[in-house]
Amino acid sequence: MLRKINKIIKKNFLLLIRSKGSSLIVILGPLLLILLVGLAFSHSKPYSIDVGVYTKTPNDLTTDVLKKLNEEQFKVVEYTNSKECVESVKKGDVDICMFFPDNFIIREKQRNTITFNVDYSNINLVYAVLEVITQKVNEESKEISVDLTEDLLTVLENTKNEVNKDLEAVVQLNKQDEKISEKSDSIKARLKELNLEFNKDNFKLNELTLKIDAIKKIAPYTYFSNSSIAQYAALEALETGNSTIIKEHKKRRDLAIKLLSPKFEVHGGDGAFYLFLRAPNSDGDKFVERAAQKNLLLLPGSLFSTENTHFRLSYATPIENLKKGAEIINKLVFPLV
Numbered sequence: 001m002l003r004k005i006n007k008i009i010k011k012n013f014l015l016l017i018r019s020k021g022s023s024l025i026v027i028l029g030p031l032l033l034i035l036l037v038g039l040a041f042s043h044s045k046p047y048s049i050d051v052g053v054y055t056k057t058p059n060d061l062t063t064d065v066l067k068k069l070n071e072e073q074f075k076v077v078e079y080t081n082s083k084e085c086v087e088s089v090k091k092g093d094v095d096i097c098m099f100f101p102d103n104f105i106i107r108e109k110q111r112n113t114i115t116f117n118v119d120y121s122n123i124n125l126v127y128a129v130l131e132v133i134t135q136k137v138n139e140e141s142k143e144i145s146v147d148l149t150e151d152l153l154t155v156l157e158n159t160k161n162e163v164n165k166d167l168e169a170v171v172q173l174n175k176q177d178e179k180i181s182e183k184s185d186s187i188k189a190r191l192k193e194l195n196l197e198f199n200k201d202n203f204k205l206n207e208l209t210l211k212i213d214a215i216k217k218i219a220p221y222t223y224f225s226n227s228s229i230a231q232y233a234a235l236e237a238l239e240t241g242n243s244t245i246i247k248e249h250k251k252r253r254d255l256a257i258k259l260l261s262p263k264f265e266v267h268g269g270d271g272a273f274y275l276f277l278r279a280p281n282s283d284g285d286k287f288v289e290r291a292a293q294k295n296l297l298l299l300p301g302s303l304f305s306t307e308n309t310h311f312r313l314s315y316a317t318p319i320e321n322l323k324k325g326a327e328i329i330n331k332l333v334f335p336l337v
Contacts, residue, residue: 049075049125050093050095051069051075051095051129052089052093052097053079053097053100054078054079054084054085054097054098054099054100055078055100057103061105064136065100065137068132068133079097085098089118096118096125097118098115099114099115099117114133116129249315253315256275256322259323259326259330260326260329263333267310269315273314273315275315276310276313278309280333284300284311285302287311288300288311296328299312
C-alpha cells in the first residue's frame with residue numbers, strides 16, 4: 001500500500017517539475033496569499049490611519065493621548081462637534097471617529113468609555129488605536145501610582161518624626177512625674193511628723209481681733225506722721241534761722257485756708273504746719289477713709305483726742321499737690337452731708 005502511495009507522489013512530482021509555470025504557482029502561490037492577508041491585518045504602518053477626534057471637555061490626559069497618537073504616526077484630525085466627525089467617516093475623509101468621555105481622567109473606580117465610529121471593513125484599525133491609548137493610560141497610571149507612593153512615604157516619614165517628638169515629650173513627662181512623686185512622698189512624710197493639733201480653749205480669738213483692729217488703725221499713719229527726730233530738726237531750724245521756710249509755709253497755709261474755709265470750719269495753722277477741719281456729719285474716721293479711696297492721705301482727729309469730729313491736714317507739700325488735695329476734699333463734702 002505504501003509503495004503505491006510513494007509511486008503516485010513521485011509521478012505527480014515529476015509532472016510538476018516538467019511545467020515551470022505550475023511549479024511557480026505551487027511554490028509562490030501560498031506565500032503570496034500569506035503576504036496579502038498579512039498586509040490586510042497588519043498594524044505595522046499606523047501612519048496610514050486617519051483618526052477623527054471629538055472631545056467635549058479637553059484636559060491634560062486627552063492632550064497626552066492625542067500627542068501619543070501623533071508620535072505613533074497616526075494622522076489625528078480634531079472636530080468641534082460629533083456629527084461632523086461621524087460624517088467624515090461616512091465620506092471616507094477619516095478611517096475612525098473617536099469620542100472621548102466627559103471628565104476623562106484616571107481615578108480609582110472611575111469608569112471611562114471611549115466611543116468609536118468606524119466602517120465594519122476597518123474594524124481591525126480600532127485595535128491599533130486602542131493599543132496606543134492603553135499604553136498611554138498605563139503610563140499615566142504608573143506615574144499616579146508613583147506619586148501616590150511618594151506622598152504616602154512622605155506622610156509616613158512625617159508621622160514617624162512626630163511620633164518620635166511626642167515620645168521624647170512622654171519620656172520627659174514620665175521623668176518629671178517620678179520626681180514629683182518622690183517630692184510628694186517626702187512632703188507626706190514630713191507632714192506626718194508635724195503636730196497639727198489645735199486647742200481652741202488656749203486660743204483667745206476676741207483679744208486677738210481687738211489687737212489687729214488697733215494695729216490697722218495706727219499703722220497707716222506711721223508712714224506719714226512726723227517722728228521725734230524730725231521735730232528736733234525743725235526746732236534746730238528755728239534757732240538757726242528759717243525765715244524763708246516760714247514765709248513759704250505761711251503762703252501754703254493761707255492758700256489752704258482760702259480753698260477750704262468756704263465749706264469747712266478750719267482751726268490751727270498758728271504754729272505747726274497742720275490744719276484741723278470739722279468733718280461732714282462730725283465723723284472724721286469716715287471722711288478720712290473716703291479720702292484714702294481717692295489717694296489722699298489725711299489723719300482722723302481721734303488719734304489726737306477723744307473726739308472724732310475733725311480730721312488733720314498737712315500743708316507741708318508742694319502748692320500743686322495742695323490744690324489737688326483741696327479739690328478732692330471739697331468734692332467729698334456733698335456725698336456725706
